[in-house]
Amino acid sequence: xxxxxxxxxxxxxxxxxxxxxxxxxxxxxxxxxxxxxxxxxxxxxxxxxxxxxxxxxxxxxxxxxxxxxxxxxxxxxxxxxxxxxxxxxxxxxxxxxxxxxxxxxxxxxxxxxxxxxxxxxxxxxxxxxxxxxxxxxxxxxxxxxxxx
Amino acid sequence: xxxxxxxxxxxxxxxxxxxxxxxxxxxxxxxxxxxxxxxxxxxxxxxxxxxxxxxxxxxxxxxxxxxxxxxxxx
Numbered sequence: 001x002x003x004x005x006x007x008x009x010x011x012x013x014x015x016x017x018x019x020x021x022x023x024x025x026x027x028x029x030x031x032x033x034x035x036x037x038x039x040x041x042x043x044x045x046x047x048x049x050x051x052x053x054x055x056x057x058x059x060x061x062x063x064x065x066x067x068x069x070x071x072x073x074x075x076x077x078x079x080x081x082x083x084x085x086x087x088x089x090x091x092x093x094x095x096x097x098x099x100x101x102x103x104x105x106x107x108x109x110x111x112x113x114x115x116x117x118x119x120x121x122x123x124x125x126x127x128x129x130x131x132x133x134x135x136x137x138x139x140x141x142x143x144x145x146x147x148x
Numbered sequence: 149x150x151x152x153x154x155x156x157x158x159x160x161x162x163x164x165x166x167x168x169x170x171x172x173x174x175x176x177x178x179x180x181x182x183x184x185x186x187x188x189x190x191x192x193x194x195x196x197x198x199x200x201x202x203x204x205x206x207x208x209x210x211x212x213x214x215x216x217x218x219x220x221x222x
Contacts, residue, residue: 142189143189146182146188147192148175148180148188148191148192148195
């Protein structure tokens, strides 16, 4: 098997592991926040704010991961330049943007989260570019399919 | 699109079926149907050459430009 052939399956399974980790974090997050509070990394009594931010972001993060899974499965089947992939990329872009915005308030209580805000914001822009490229590619494919 | 394809008319004149033309020019009936129904976005010169050769006609006999007056269709 060529290295290029492995790219999609490896990404697909890594994404699935991330999905499981994200679901697990829904249950262990309160304990993590309590621990962060005991080692005094957090601003005092910020547990509620951090947890509220986390649980607000969680559905969007899971939705984005699920969309990535759908996207990768379609690419694995050979359906690369299809409208459904553009829609999936739009959903992922929206989720990244929402997570970035929702992390702004908790980042005041836990400063390292500012990095996540910047990363998710930048990821939103990058996915937007990929989405536009995919949209153009779908148009080219359609034109190619309708050339006789 | 204001380009009308008169392929049906030419096929009738030559008493040839779409399937026969598709077989003669080495094209799938599905692709010929795309051309006949006006869904095609482009036509290759090689396809035009084959169609004109088999139907013994000029490209102008197959295509017609019609001014579109409907503002919603523009």
